Each structure stands twice: as C-alpha cells, then as structure tokens.
Amino acid sequence: MLETCRSSCKRSTILIILDRSVYKLVELKEYIKIRDTIYAVDSKTENGFTFSRLLNFKYSSNLEKADPDHIIALVTEVIPKYSCLVFCPTKKNCENVASMVCKYLKKEFRAHREKEKGDLIKNLKNIGNGSICPVLLQTIPFGVAYHHSGLTNDERKSIEEAYSAGVLCLLACTATLAAGVNLPARRVILRAPYVASDFLKKNQYKQMIGRAGRAGIDSAGESILIVQEKDKHLVQGLVNSPLENCYSNLLLELNKGMQSLLLSLVGLKIAVTHEEVDNFMCSTLLGVQQQLLSKEKSLSEITKEGLENLIEKGLLKGRISEKEHNSKCILTITPLGKATYKGSIDLAYCNLLYRELKKGLEGLILESNLHLLYLTTPYDMTSDFRPDWMIYLRQFNQLSTAEQKVADIVGVPESFITKKASGQAIRKNVDSAVVNRLYLSFVLYTLLKETNIWSVAEKFNMSRGYVQNLLNSAASFTSCVLHFCEELEEFWVYKALLTELTKQLTYCVKTELIPLMEVAGVLEARAKQLYNAGYKTVAHLANAHPGTLVKMIEHLSLRQAKQIVSSAKMLLSEKAEALQEEVEELLKVPTDIPGTC
CATH class of the missing domain: 1.10.150.20 (5' to 3' exonuclease, C-terminal subdomain)
Known part of the structure; x- marks a missing residue:
C-alpha cells in the first residue's frame, strides 16, 4: 500500500521526507510494568519482553492501597526536573490520578517555580471569571494538572503553555492529547492498555508513546505501559503486532463520505455524467484500494447506488442507467442539493432540516431567540446525550408562556417533561432526538443570556468543556444553516435572523x-x-x-x-x-x- 501511495502522490511524499529530515530522531525506549517489575519491549525474544529492573520505591500500606499501580514511583523518577505525561482511560481518571499524586508528593515540589505556578492559578481564575476547578487549585502548586475535553479552550491553552515552559512537569491526560497537541515528555506512562472500555489499537499506542522524547532537548525518551496480569497476553500481541492498514473513509460513513463527495462533484461541475463520476472515483484512494472492497460490489456499482440515493433524496436530477448510451446523461443539482453542499449540511439531516425550517415559517416564535436556537442546535450532538429531567422541568418552568409554546411546536409537550421528571410511565412516544435537541437549546439560550460557561455548566450539571464545545458547534452549524437558507428563496426571512444569531453564538459575550x-x-x-x-x-x-x-x-x-x-x-x-x-x-x-x- 505504501508503494501505491508513493506512485500516486510523489510530490507529497517527497515533501514529508524532506520535512522529517530537518529533525533529529530521538531514541524511544519502550517498557511495560507488571506489578513492581519493569520489562523492556524486545521483539527478538519469544514473548516480546525482557526483564529490565525492579521499582526502587518504598511503599507504605496506605500508599499501596491508594496507588496500586505505582504511578507515584514512576513519575517521581523524572519530575520535577523532567516532564512526564500519564495517559488515562477516562476523564475522571485523569483528575483522580492528578489529585492522588499530589497528596503524596513531598513539599519540596511546591517550591519549584512557585511564582510562575501562582501566576498560572491567577490566570485560570481570570479565565473562569473568578472560578477555578478545585482539583487544579490543589494540583498546580505541585506542578501537576489534568488535561481533557472537560476543560475550556482557554484553560487547555494555559495549561499547555505552562507545561511547555516547564512550569508544570506532569499532566494526567486522555488519548486525545496524543493526536491533537505537540506536548512531548521525557517519560510517557500509559495508565492502562485501554481507551475508555476499548483495548488499545496499535496506532493509538504508537501515537501516545510517540510523545516521549523531545528533539533537541533529550537524547532519548521512554514509555511505560502499566499492565495487569490478566491483560499480559493481549499486550504481547499489541506491542509486537504491525500497524493497522490505512483505508479510505469514504465507505465507512456513506452520508458524510461517498454521497457528500458525489453531491459536491456534480454541484461544482467537476463531474456531471455517470461516466465522469466513475472516472473521478477511480483516482481516489478508495479507487486505488478497490481490490480490497467487498467482492459483492464493484466501485462502479457503489458509485451508482450513491448517485441513485441522491436522486431519490431530491438532491440531484438525472437518470442513472447501466446502458452504455445513457452513461453520458447529464446530472444536475437541485436547489435543495445546492443548498446542502453550499451549507456543508450532513446529508443524513438535510431533508429533516428543510422540513423543520419549512415548519418554522408557519409560526416562528420571535419573542426570544429560543425557537431559532432549537432550529440551529447541531443534530449530531444529541446521539449520546441524556438530559437531567429535573433540570429540564426547572428550566422549562422558567420560560415565558410564548417560549413554552416552542416546546409544544417542536413536539415536546409539557406533560411529557413533567412525567419524566416525576418518574411516571410515558404512553405517548416522543422523538428522543427532538427532546435532546430542545434540552441543548435550553443550554444555549441560558448561555447567551448569562455569557458565563462556568455558571451554565453548573446549572445544567455538565462539564464546562462540553458546554463550550456545544457553543462552538452551534455557532458553526448556525453559519451552515445560514448558507443553506441563502440558496433557497423561500427561506429569505431566516437570513437576517441567522446572521445576527451566528455572531451572538460565535462570541457569546455582552453586545x-x-x-x-x-x-x-x-x-x-x-x-x-x-x-x-x-x-x-x-x-x-x-x-x-x-x-x-x-x-x-x-x-x-x-x-x-x-x-x-x-x-x-x-x-x-x-x-x-x-x-x-x-x-x-x-x-x-x-x-x-x-x-x-
């Protein structure tokens, strides 16, 4: 597969090689820890491991209970002189590890760069309008912090800058840090071979341990994977297996991948016949890998099905036929199709969005922006979300009579919320996606009034990072809906309303x-x-x-x-x-x- 990529993307490959040649590669030493024994990863041996050393750290019975994985022993071998990352399976585990480590660190750790750590705490309080996470308030004086999606963007940035400057020497973080931020360390510790409840893949493992070793600063870096006896055979397979192959994503998510690409090809007039679309698809990575596809369908058949689906949805016009003389039949994009690709709307939701906007024209509640917020709350944030029903009812009761009508218009009657909050059985089926979107629109409505992520997060019992992510996603989606409406004359009334709402959501500050x-x-x-x-x-x-x-x-x-x-x-x-x-x-x-x- 690598040779294929080289032949089709020579210029890109050469650029990558030149770029890497600028940097001196740092040696990476891989280890695993089972109980109090450290083993070096060695692919030449039969089981993949060789004995390296025993941990040299005296544990009291209380400390052994608090830290059965000996994380304190592992981190104190390098901090505060050098930096260390501890990857944890969950966000809560990150906070627990950071808090636990600080409880047992010596007081000398507080003296290391004390003034800069004080400035960091002041900065975080300023970011939080006087509020700061109690865990960070406890851990930062020791040079320790956690890093995960529950933090706001400003908090993450401040913590990353402090870590890069050496003010913080230890971060307990989730796997997302490995892929998104360049924060290297002398030692990387993997708390467990899991991300949430899923066992690590080889590419995830390599991405995390790749944080170890800082070019130009360290001559070597080291990673230590903490392993329970029950997972030993799985870890042997992990560290000695090859990297997973890289495949085209077009087929994994047909709406976001294949069909979205096909719609854009026709809309932008890059390819306007079945034949031209087929030729284009053959030049994609999926086309290069088509021999790896299911033997049941060829790439041409999959492309044909995608085009037919777009025609069925009313996004394209034209005829798709297997007959040779029809292969050059011109495909054209419909107004709805143009609005969809111009607004970058997920094809899974474009028809639903159109219906909801159309329904909104019949009776849009404009006493406040709640109804507009519901229409522009991102669909994809409702799938794994569960509302707190008591909070739902409390927020509903605080709305004006006109605002409460919004809930009824979109399909969430007051009786439903009341029964859910009191734990009563519900006979009438109500769309859970609509229920969740309305709840999230309550969060956004409160946020625009208070412009304080911390207080809103507390009010709705959510992490401040989630609230900020919701705000950013809503601002982006509102802009997409605006572009969607600009292409459809019947939605002219939304243009001015959504222009102002986009600005409000983007900045979420006082006017x-x-x-x-x-x-x-x-x-x-x-x-x-x-x-x-x-x-x-x-x-x-x-x-x-x-x-x-x-x-x-x-x-x-x-x-x-x-x-x-x-x-x-x-x-x-x-x-x-x-x-x-x-x-x-x-x-x-x-x-x-x-x-x-």
Missing part, C-alpha cells in the same frame, strides 16, 4: 464586547480587560501604543500587545476598503441608460 472580539487574539477575558481600560472599539486598539497596553492590561506581554494592535489595524483597514468599494459601487453610473456615456 459591547463583540467589536473587540473581532480582533484576532482577543478572547472574552482580554476583551473585558481592554473595554474596562477604555479601549472600546477597533479604532481605539488600532491607534493604541503596545507599550501602553502592557502597562494597563494585566498579564499582557509586549509580543501579544503588538499582535493585537497589528490585527486591529488590519481589521480596520479591511472594513475601510469594504466601505470604499460599496461607495464606488453606489456611485457607478450605469452605461446601458440612454443619454449616459
């Missing part, structure tokens, strides 16, 4: 802060600081002196101040140019009117 938030590098906390210091518009920032900003704004470096001023000047210039173009367009004299020249 006066939105102009400052448009400047690159200015987030909510910084916008508040700037506004309170008298910089209330983009023009104020564009004319500011970086040195003055540093003096007036707490925790602002000169480099950041220069970037903010530069970004403000660029934004102001772009707005001025746009206005100038609009003026010139208005003053332009038509040449097709008699008597003009």
Whole structure:
C-alpha cells in the first residue's frame, strides 16, 4: 500500500521526507510494568519482553492501597526536573490520578517555580471569571494538572503553555492529547492498555508513546505501559503486532463520505455524467484500494447506488442507467442539493432540516431567540446525550408562556417533561432526538443570556468543556444553516435572523464586547480587560501604543500587545476598503441608460 501511495502522490511524499529530515530522531525506549517489575519491549525474544529492573520505591500500606499501580514511583523518577505525561482511560481518571499524586508528593515540589505556578492559578481564575476547578487549585502548586475535553479552550491553552515552559512537569491526560497537541515528555506512562472500555489499537499506542522524547532537548525518551496480569497476553500481541492498514473513509460513513463527495462533484461541475463520476472515483484512494472492497460490489456499482440515493433524496436530477448510451446523461443539482453542499449540511439531516425550517415559517416564535436556537442546535450532538429531567422541568418552568409554546411546536409537550421528571410511565412516544435537541437549546439560550460557561455548566450539571464545545458547534452549524437558507428563496426571512444569531453564538459575550472580539487574539477575558481600560472599539486598539497596553492590561506581554494592535489595524483597514468599494459601487453610473456615456 505504501508503494501505491508513493506512485500516486510523489510530490507529497517527497515533501514529508524532506520535512522529517530537518529533525533529529530521538531514541524511544519502550517498557511495560507488571506489578513492581519493569520489562523492556524486545521483539527478538519469544514473548516480546525482557526483564529490565525492579521499582526502587518504598511503599507504605496506605500508599499501596491508594496507588496500586505505582504511578507515584514512576513519575517521581523524572519530575520535577523532567516532564512526564500519564495517559488515562477516562476523564475522571485523569483528575483522580492528578489529585492522588499530589497528596503524596513531598513539599519540596511546591517550591519549584512557585511564582510562575501562582501566576498560572491567577490566570485560570481570570479565565473562569473568578472560578477555578478545585482539583487544579490543589494540583498546580505541585506542578501537576489534568488535561481533557472537560476543560475550556482557554484553560487547555494555559495549561499547555505552562507545561511547555516547564512550569508544570506532569499532566494526567486522555488519548486525545496524543493526536491533537505537540506536548512531548521525557517519560510517557500509559495508565492502562485501554481507551475508555476499548483495548488499545496499535496506532493509538504508537501515537501516545510517540510523545516521549523531545528533539533537541533529550537524547532519548521512554514509555511505560502499566499492565495487569490478566491483560499480559493481549499486550504481547499489541506491542509486537504491525500497524493497522490505512483505508479510505469514504465507505465507512456513506452520508458524510461517498454521497457528500458525489453531491459536491456534480454541484461544482467537476463531474456531471455517470461516466465522469466513475472516472473521478477511480483516482481516489478508495479507487486505488478497490481490490480490497467487498467482492459483492464493484466501485462502479457503489458509485451508482450513491448517485441513485441522491436522486431519490431530491438532491440531484438525472437518470442513472447501466446502458452504455445513457452513461453520458447529464446530472444536475437541485436547489435543495445546492443548498446542502453550499451549507456543508450532513446529508443524513438535510431533508429533516428543510422540513423543520419549512415548519418554522408557519409560526416562528420571535419573542426570544429560543425557537431559532432549537432550529440551529447541531443534530449530531444529541446521539449520546441524556438530559437531567429535573433540570429540564426547572428550566422549562422558567420560560415565558410564548417560549413554552416552542416546546409544544417542536413536539415536546409539557406533560411529557413533567412525567419524566416525576418518574411516571410515558404512553405517548416522543422523538428522543427532538427532546435532546430542545434540552441543548435550553443550554444555549441560558448561555447567551448569562455569557458565563462556568455558571451554565453548573446549572445544567455538565462539564464546562462540553458546554463550550456545544457553543462552538452551534455557532458553526448556525453559519451552515445560514448558507443553506441563502440558496433557497423561500427561506429569505431566516437570513437576517441567522446572521445576527451566528455572531451572538460565535462570541457569546455582552453586545459591547463583540467589536473587540473581532480582533484576532482577543478572547472574552482580554476583551473585558481592554473595554474596562477604555479601549472600546477597533479604532481605539488600532491607534493604541503596545507599550501602553502592557502597562494597563494585566498579564499582557509586549509580543501579544503588538499582535493585537497589528490585527486591529488590519481589521480596520479591511472594513475601510469594504466601505470604499460599496461607495464606488453606489456611485457607478450605469452605461446601458440612454443619454449616459
């Protein structure tokens, strides 16, 4: 498969090789730990392991109970002088490990870079509008923190920067850190060979242990996988097995993959006949791998089925036939199909979105933005979600009479919420996806009113990271729905409404802060600081002196101040140019009117 990729993507492959040649590879030593024994991974031996050493750490009976996997022994061999990552199976386990390690670390750890750790705590409190996670408040003085999706983006960024600078020496994290962030360490510890309840795949294992070793800093890195006796045979297979093959994703998710690609091909007029579509598909990775497909269907048959499905959904027009003379029949995109690909709407939901927007035209409740928020709450966030029914009822009762009508219009009657909250049996079937979307729209509605992720997360008993992810997803989906509506004349009324809602969801701040938030590098906390210091518009920032900003704004470096001023000047210039173009367009004299020249 590698040879095939080289032949079809020579330029990309050469670029990758040149890029890697810039960096000196760091030796990676792999180990596993069973009980108090460390084994080196050695593929030359029969079982894949060779004895390396015994742990040299005295455990009291209480400490043995608290730390049966000897994580404290493993981390204290490297921290605080060097950095260490501990990968944990779940988010809760990350917090528990960070908290447990700090309970048994010596007081000397608190003295290491004490001032910088104090500044980090102040910064996190500022991000949380005075609030900070109790676990982080306990662990950061020891140079320890956790890292997972329950943190807000600003919290994650601050923790990552502190870790990269050496202020934090130990992070307990989930597997997502391995793939998304470049945070290397001298030692990487895998708390268990599992991600949630699933056993590790080889590519996941390699991705995590690949964090060990920092080019230009360390001559070597090491990974230690903690293994229970019952998993020993599975781990032997894991460390000695080859990497899984990489396959095209087009077939795994037909709506997001194959059919979405086919719709875009026709919509963009890259391929407008069955024959042209077939030719294009043969040049994809899936086309290269078609010999690996099921023997029951060829790539051409799968493509044909995809096109027929798009025609059936009303997204394409044309005829698909196996007859040779019909292979060049022109395919055209319908208005709904164009709206779908222009708005990047998931094909699984495009018809449902159209029906809901159409129904909204019959009686859109505009007393507040709750009804609009329901229509733009992402469909894909409801699948693994379970509402808290007492909170659901409480939030419903706080709505006005007009807002409560929204629930009834979308199909969630008050009686249903009341019975679920009281634990009564429900006879009438109510669509669970609609119920979940309405609950999430309550979260967004509260968030736009309070603009405080921490308080809303607490109110709905959710992690602040989840609330922020919901907000970001809703802002993105609202923009997609806006583009969807722009392509369909019947939805003209939504354009102005969704333009404003997109802006509200994107920034989720008080109205006066939105102009400052448009400047690159200015987030909510910084916008508040700037506004309170008298910089209330983009023009104020564009004319500011970086040195003055540093003096007036707490925790602002000169480099950041220069970037903010530069970004403000660029934004102001772009707005001025746009206005100038609009003026010139208005003053332009038509040449097709008699008597003009």
